[in-house]
Amino acid sequence: MPRPDRFTGRVGVVTGAASGLGRATAIGLAAEGARLVLFDRDAEGLAETAASCPGSVCVAGDVTAAADHARVLDAAAPLGPIALVATAAGILGPAAPLTDVAEADWDRLFAVNVKGTWLAIRAILPQMLAAGRGAIVTFASGAGLAGNPTMPAYSASKGAVVLLTRSLAVSHVTQGIRANCVCPGPIETPMLRDTFAQAGDAAAVAAREAAFRARNPMGRFGTVDEVAESVLFLLSDAASYITGVALPVDGGKLA
Ligand SMILES: NC(=O)c1ccc[n+]([C@@H]2O[C@H](COP(=O)([O-])OP(=O)(O)OC[C@H]3O[C@@H](n4cnc5c(N)ncnc54)[C@H](O)[C@@H]3O)[C@@H](O)[C@H]2O)c1
Numbered sequence: 001m002p003r004p005d006r007f008t009g010r011v012g013v014v015t016g017a018a019s020g021l022g023r024a025t026a027i028g029l030a031a032e033g034a035r036l037v038l039f040d041r042d043a044e045g046l047a048e049t050a051a052s053c054p055g056s057v058c059v060a061g062d063v064t065a066a067a068d069h070a071r072v073l074d075a076a077a078p079l080g081p082i083a084l085v086a087t088a089a090g091i092l093g094p095a096a097p098l099t100d101v102a103e104a105d106w107d108r109l110f111a112v113n114v115k116g117t118w119l120a121i122r123a124i125l126p127q128m129l130a131a132g133r134g135a136i137v138t139f140a141s142g143a144g145l146a147g148n149p150t151m152p153a154y155s156a157s158k159g160a161v162v163l164l165t166r167s168l169a170v171s172h173v174t175q176g177i178r179a180n181c182v183c184p185g186p187i188e189t190p191m192l193r194d195t196f197a198q199a200g201d202a203a204a205v206a207a208r209e210a211a212f213r214a215r216n217p218m219g220r221f222g223t224v225d226e227v228a229e230s231v232l233f234l235l236s237d238a239a240s241y242i243t244g245v246a247l248p249v250d251g252g253k254l255a
Contacts, residue, residue, distance in 0.1 A: 006236055008033030012084030013072055015063055015120055018045025020189030021139065022088030024224035025231045027052045032232065034084060037076045039063070039120075041089075055079075063089045063116030069123035082124050084235050085136045087117045092191050095151040095198040106153055113157040118164060125168075125177070132176040135235045138165045140181040142250045150208070151195065158183075162246045169244030178243040180234045185250025186212050187222040218251035 012029055016022030018040035026038055030053035038053065040046050043060035050056050057075045061068030076082050093109035094101050117138050128134025143151060144158025161181060168179040186192050192212075199208040213219060230249045233239055248254045 002031040006032040010034050010083040011079045013037045014086045015039045016089030017049050018042035021224050021227050023049045024228035025086045028228040028232050035079045037072050039072050064111040066119055069119050081127050081131050085124055086231055087120050088139045089116055092194050093154050098152050101153045109153055109157050114160045117161055128177055129175055134177045136179040137231045137234045138181040140183045142183050142185045142254055145183050166244045180245045182230050183246050183248045184227050185253040216251050216253050
């Protein structure tokens, strides 16, 4: 249930806001009063999200480009100092054994998932430090907490996001900054469908989906709203004593 006004007066940036978890996070924040800059490479998807986020502005760009993060700062300037960041932009990359991963695919994966997260934080953190206040939630994965045989390169990139976030937390804990990450298990989004699609023909796709479902103690995939609820909690003042946490939102998969 939205709590009107939980984020009223706060300005936030959500990357990956055109789809899935970023979109649900943006819609949740906006419903509770935040004014947002929505950032994604998918301009059409951004416009759809913005329709449910009153007062938001869109920036279409690439999280791997520092210049595009500068455009996010420009777009946020009329709204006020940025107090909230959620970095949901990410890609799956090849769901293949490490020996089959092409160098270009590895570089792109780390550029989007790791460098893209770092660039967003590098751009925005100075404003938060100047204000002495800021809450950051990055998007890692259950695959960033435990090795993953289906998508090992993705797993490595998300492990980097976990420690980027924890390092951020301990670096700025006395300066009013909190940084946490969510580590979703399989959540019903286009990315999850891509994970299955990479298995091959229809039978292999169905088998991979069934295996993912069977490995989850709850026997189901999560919803985007179940993750967004956790992100909103970590961004809110209710989490004022929580920083450096990597929170599984996974139906008990890593329990
Ligand atoms: N869905 C899951 O099961 C799951 C599980 C664990 C972690 N995650 C993580 O959660 C985050 C969101 O995933 P999702 O499932 O919503 O995926 P999604 O594919 O639905 O959305 C990802 C969004 O990121 C955007 N994006 C990708 N590359 C970009 C770039 N270079 N610049 C700007 N935007 C870019 C895409 O356009 C898309 O809108 C990702 O970081 C993902 O790794 C997802």
